[in-house]
Amino acid sequence: MDRIQFDRVSKRYTLGERTNAREALVAMARTLIGRGPGAAPELWSLRDVSFTVADGEALGIIGRNGAGKSTILKVLTGITAPTRGVSRTRGRVAALLEVGTGFHEELTGRENIYLNGAILGMARRDIARAFDAIVDFSGVERFLDTPVKRYSSGMYLRLAFAVAAHLEPDVLVVDEILAVGDAEFQRKCLGRMEQAEKEGRTVVFVSHDLDTLGKLCRRSLWLDAGQIRAEGDSKELVRDYLSSGLAPVGVGYAVVRGGPVTVKGVRVLGARGPSGQAMMREDSLSIEVDFSLAELVPGMDIALYVSTSQGVRVIDQAVSDREPARLEAGEYTAQLNLPPVLNVGDFVVGVWFGTAHTEFLDEPAAATFTLHGNDRGRPDRVLVYEHPVVVRPLSPA
């Protein structure tokens, strides 16, 4: 039986919505005297989206920035109303669209557990019952009566996720939370989500981490410009998604914006020139990202990463591996040089912009490239390490 039904859901946003009375009055006056400003610019974030999720199923949602993934989650959870269509959910829905929503800096860990639990829809009884488990999971026992403003960001995240993780909902909705936190935190989160799935809860998961998404969700939706472009087995869909619309290889795709950042183009260059030509496994590569900044960003961090066509991330290098840059507004090119370490095959370049505190944009399928040549009979390996296995005789003792 279904847990979630989306029935021809559309959602329109009006851009530049008026939030002050003077502008509203001016607009009203203009309309009255027949010199209206015309229709305000509109954006259809979702168009006629229909799908269902069965009881106990885990559904992944993939798509580029602005494809409407977050809007689906907001309609699904009731945060915003659809412009057309109906979304239905059965049972209790818990959404983790952001870690730590409703936490208050001045309140202690204990107070925040209760407040946050109530905000997420838990009854006091349920919170009290889960309290020890939450504290255990978060590992902040010693600091329970300390205001969370004195917590490290790691402790804060762990506590916030711990509350949400113990909601025990019928439908768990998770948006991109794994983008934050350290490796151990991410492992804990994933473990908890897998457990939820095993317990028969319905999970809807949005992530740029396509590898994880493929493992966690058997079925996925591929959202493109507010519409469902494809739907089906996650692994196949991820593969199609990563190789979609990216040819001609290495040439920039549609401009992507996030925060003050506008990415204008992504190129992959081989030693023999642009990647339009064949690139050989033995060549050194260079990935270049042209972008502009609308304002000064003090702790600018940029990461370039390379994934296999199955979505396994093999290289991920960031500006902050040395130290974040202080960048004035302007136009830049970010460059990453790669020695010939990758094996023959198809690869996908991802770009990430942000600071230590915020993410501006994350585009895991910014460009693709193909390496040709000889895989020396081992097509499964991703990296080629130029040192062979050495065999030497066992020397007598």
Added chain:
Amino acid sequence: MMAAVQPAGLTERWTENTVTGVSRGRPWTALWQARELIGYLALRDLRLRYRQAVLGVIWVLAQPIASVAIFTVVFSRLAGVGSEGVPYPLFALVGMVTWTYFSGTVASASTVLVNNASLVTKVYFPRMAAPAASLLPPGIDLVMSLVLVGALAAWFGVFSGVRLLAAPFWLLLLLVSAFGVSLWLAALNVRYRDIQHAVAPVLQLWLFASPVAYPATLLSGWKELVYAVNPMVGVIGLGRWALLGTPWPGWSLMVSAGSAALVLISGLVYFSRAQRSFADVI
């Protein structure tokens, strides 16, 4: 497994999100279901307010005491305004305590949604819980202030007798008036941020347009009834009648009660309609 813990009926119920938003039945039902959340939100505000204030209670009482002192000098001594047969400081204190609750609630409710914008855009919760939670912390202040009223009444030897039993109706009318105005302003402020700037000066004017420092009986006949369209006229009149034994406010109370009810009902309707787009425009 959770399915075993939850009552079967609950898990089988479908929740619909349509063009008009998620419907959770009548506003009162939704508020009742959200009572724990309302409690926690109110508790949060209380904790924050008194976390680092050593003299907490004293500050609560300082405001009405200071106002009453000023009113006593200006209105009673200098202007010679009457006080319906009870000592003026006591007369003004009941008015001021009532007014302080109303203005405190309205001021905090008008910004409550905008201040919790991250909640509104990231979590579904019955939106009405936020302005409802604003009703509680000033209620604690009101209770403490009433102790002061009692002490002052005992000092002056004023006792209204059996009429004290009607005090809950005074509180109810106060609550209805405050919640109605709060709903309107909280929802309007999401779209028009001008509201939060306008609230302080408007409340200032409203204070002097309410019979806090003077009796409503300065006006008479039809003027008094028009004046009573301001719900606070009836609320304060009823409070003084119940607590101090001043004359029964009569028809002006009916006008005020009707006006308060109208504001509340229209506020509920407006808020329910506006809430579907809160997350989009906030």
